[in-house]
Amino acid sequence: MNVKILYLYPDFMSLYGDNGNVRILERRLKDQGFDVEITSRTITDTDITFDDVDFVYMGSGFESNRNLVAAHLAQFKDSLVKAIDDGVPMLFTGNSYDILGDKIVISKSDDIKGLGIFDFNIIDQTEKRYTGDVVLEDEEKRQLYVGFVNRAGVPKGEGSLAFEVTKVIGNVPLTRDGVRKNNLLGISLIGPLLLKNPKIAESFVKIICERKGAEYKEISYPHSEKSHDKTKKALLNAEV
Amino acid sequence: MKIRAFTAILVCKVIRGLAKLMGRGSSLPGKYALKICPDILSELKLPELSIAVTGSNGKTSTVEMIAHILKSNGLKVAYNKEGSNQIEGVVTFLIGDSTMEGRVKSDVVLLEADERYARRVFGYFHPKYFVINNLYRDQMTRNGHPEWIRSIIADAVYDDMELILNADDPLVASFGKDRDGTIYFGADRLPSDTEKHEGIYNDGKYCPICKKPMEYEYYHYNHIGKFRCTSCGFARHDTDHALTTVNDAGDHASVIIDGEYEVPVFFTGIYHCYNILAAFTASVVAGIAPWKAAESLGGYILKSGRISDFTLGKVEGRLLLSKHENSVSYDRSIDVVVNDKRKKSVMIIVDAISRKYYTSDSSWLWDINFEKFKDADLDKIILAGQYCDDLAVRFDLAGIDSSKIEVFESVQGAADFCKEKLDSFLYVITCFSDKEKILSIVTRRELA
Numbered sequence: 001m002n003v004k005i006l007y008l009y010p011d012f013m014s015l016y017g018d019n020g021n022v023r024i025l026e027r028r029l030k031d032q033g034f035d036v037e038i039t040s041r042t043i044t045d046t047d048i049t050f051d052d053v054d055f056v057y058m059g060s061g062f063e064s065n066r067n068l069v070a071a072h073l074a075q076f077k078d079s080l081v082k083a084i085d086d087g088v089p090m091l092f093t094g095n096s097y098d099i100l101g102d103k104i105v106i107s108k109s110d111d112i113k114g115l116g117i118f119d120f121n122i123i124d125q126t127e128k129r130y131t132g133d134v135v136l137e138d139e140e141k142r143q144l145y146v147g148f149v150n151r152a153g154v155p156k157g158e159g160s161l162a163f164e165v166t167k168v169i170g171n172v173p174l175t176r177d178g179v180r181k182n183n184l185l186g187i188s189l190i191g192p193l194l195l196k197n198p199k200i201a202e203s204f205v206k207i208i209c210e211r212k213g214a215e216y217k218e219i220s221y222p223h224s225e226k227s228h229d230k231t232k233k234a235l236l237n238a239e240v
Numbered sequence: 241m242k243i244r245a246f247t248a249i250l251v252c253k254v255i256r257g258l259a260k261l262m263g264r265g266s267s268l269p270g271k272y273a274l275k276i277c278p279d280i281l282s283e284l285k286l287p288e289l290s291i292a293v294t295g296s297n298g299k300t301s302t303v304e305m306i307a308h309i310l311k312s313n314g315l316k317v318a319y320n321k322e323g324s325n326q327i328e329g330v331v332t333f334l335i336g337d338s339t340m341e342g343r344v345k346s347d348v349v350l351l352e353a354d355e356r357y358a359r360r361v362f363g364y365f366h367p368k369y370f371v372i373n374n375l376y377r378d379q380m381t382r383n384g385h386p387e388w389i390r391s392i393i394a395d396a397v398y399d400d401m402e403l404i405l406n407a408d409d410p411l412v413a414s415f416g417k418d419r420d421g422t423i424y425f426g427a428d429r430l431p432s433d434t435e436k437h438e439g440i441y442n443d444g445k446y447c448p449i450c451k452k453p454m455e456y457e458y459y460h461y462n463h464i465g466k467f468r469c470t471s472c473g474f475a476r477h478d479t480d481h482a483l484t485t486v487n488d489a490g491d492h493a494s495v496i497i498d499g500e501y502e503v504p505v506f507f508t509g510i511y512h513c514y515n516i517l518a519a520f521t522a523s524v525v526a527g528i529a530p531w532k533a534a535e536s537l538g539g540y541i542l543k544s545g546r547i548s549d550f551t552l553g554k555v556e557g558r559l560l561l562s563k564h565e566n567s568v569s570y571d572r573s574i575d576v577v578v579n580d581k582r583k584k585s586v587m588i589i590v591d592a593i594s595r596k597y598y599t600s601d602s603s604w605l606w607d608i609n610f611e612k613f614k615d616a617d618l619d620k621i622i623l624a625g626q627y628c629d630d631l632a633v634r635f636d637l638a639g640i641d642s643s644k645i646e647v648f649e650s651v652q653g654a655a656d657f658c659k660e661k662l663d664s665f666l667y668v669i670t671c672f673s674d675k676e677k678i679l680s681i682v683t684r685r686e687l688a
């Protein structure tokens with residue numbers, strides 16, 4: 001059975017080894033017995049459609065790139081919104097989920113209009129980089145997510161943010177982070193978070209199996225589990 | 241002179257003297273001076289000639305080479321040694337070289353400027369020349385990303401400075417746009433160039449100025465090469481000084497600059513060549529005759545210690561020092577391994593990402609082109625250190641035969657395995673922060 005991954009802006013929003021997420025998911029889907037087809041669309045493309053795709057991914061980019069992507073992707077918003085409503089699983093990592101909010105506020109320049117799918121604003125600044133390791137708590141699924149944040153701004157709009165930030169090691173002024181709607185997940189963690197958070201990878205694979213009507217096979221990924229456990233332990237024990 | 245400045249200089253000199261007596265060099269004296277007089281830098285009287293060097297890679301070696309050239313040509317040079325390229329360190333070394341009235345005694349002030357601190361330091365004084373060597377993805381847990389660093393450096397660039405730029409790095413070269421009098425250095429077409437981009441990501445894909453696609457005639461490595469924007473006309477600038485030839489003939493390796501100045505080198509790693517070229521260019525711009533600059537460089541043996549040979553039982557090996565959190569430096573080490581046609585093994589150690597801080601962030605492993613190992617004739621790949629699980633997942637997805645891969649939590653465990661099981665040449669790739677963990681186990685052999 002064929003699974004189609006749409007990788008958005010892989011050469012334009014690809015700052016922190018984000019390709020890892022697509023590769024990890026591809027691997028897990030192949031292990032489930034799927035044929036995996038990865039297509040990509042980028043800033044120079046004039047057609048993006050979310051019809052007929054089984055998973056959508058976008059990673060982090062320069063803030064200037066993110067701002068251009070916000071305008072570019074707005075052209076295809078209807079198709080995107082329809083796919084979100086239909087429950088297509090999607091993962092937006094790092095600052096790529098910024099564009100799903102109402103607007104991005106940047107100093108000395110006009111605001112950037114977001115897609116307005118979620119009710120938050122991003123407030124960017126240029127003085128300091130917000131970087132640090134974080135632990136996020138997903139109250140709904142009773143899980144902890146671990147990873148690194150590397151951002152110019154933070155989302156404001158507490159009510160619409162999905163996870164509680166329970167620990168920060170570094171300079172990241174976040175108390176809540178991330179958005180979730182149907183099977184879309186947006187989260188500030190950068191890079192291959194599916195490596196350090198195997199539960200997220202597993203839940204995407206389960207959703208895809210279910211949507212495809214295929215039976216989910218239990219497969220263990222010990223290195224990924226160990227990396228999660230080690231990181232969680234290190235971060236929870238770290239003094240701040 | 242303000243009394244505060246005088247007190248700051250006095251305190252700085254006294255603490256520096258005490259620290260020296262105790263055999264310690266640090267940037268503590270500068271820290272106190274800054275507390276007493278926050279704008280102490282603007283109170284100092286600097287010599288006419290000052291040169292600052294920044295970039296993601298090679299700041300220290302470039303500065304050391306420039307210092308060597310200037311010194312061997314009779315100039316008295318004040319410069320900050322490795323590890324003191326932050327504002328406190330700059331204050332410490334400048335006051336150390338100044339009179340009680342704050343007049344810096346040397347003929348030249350040479351400054352290794354951390355990208356993020358240039359903004360603060362240059363707020364108080366402007367170096368005459370500012371060399372920018374390269375901007376890569378480097379230590380992004382602290383540096384954000386190259387475009388962020390570019391914007392921070394831009395805050396430190398003033399109209400009265402003369403820029404000396406790497407013409408082959410688009411992000412660096414973009415500083416020279418609409419700026420007269422900028423000096424460019426770069427490499428001409430070299431046999432090792434590729435027409436296709438190699439690497440996991442391409443930071444030269446889009447124009448740093450207008451964000452439209454760029455085209456390359458050739459790449460020296462990563463996004464360094466001859467670029468041209470398809471839209472706004474931004475393109476590689478002609479160079480004032482160029483690396484024209486690289487001779488990689490074993491014992492007689494050398495580079496030729498401007499077609500006539502030959503500099504014997506220890507090894508011809510491409511970004512080492514850029515450091516040499518940057519140092520040559522800065523020195524010539526500062527008034528040293530080109531042949532004299534080349535001659536001084538030739539007599540200078542790099543102390544950088546990037547390569548160490550060793551034996552481990554009956555296994556012979558070589559350590560290739562790279563930088564964690566810097567995929568470009570790893571890519572260059574991978575090239576060394578891949579270009580060695582023997583049957584060989586490689587050990588990657590990621591145990592402490594930095595000596596200074598803990599981070600879980602191993603995302604940079606996914607920016608490194610480990611895929612190149614697929615076609616290399618590798619015997620074993622040994623992954624070691626605290627981050628071995630992250631490495632194991634990364635290597636699994638690089639499409640490398642899993643029977644070749646061995647994973648060890650400890651460097652000792654990895655070394656024991658090599659000692660007992662290996663019968664091929666062993667390359668070890670790791671960082672300053674982890675190198676002692678293997679070097680303390682093996683028997684080192686100094687390079688001839």
Ligand SMILES: [Zn+2]
Binds near residue numbers: 473
């Ligand atoms: Zn352009």
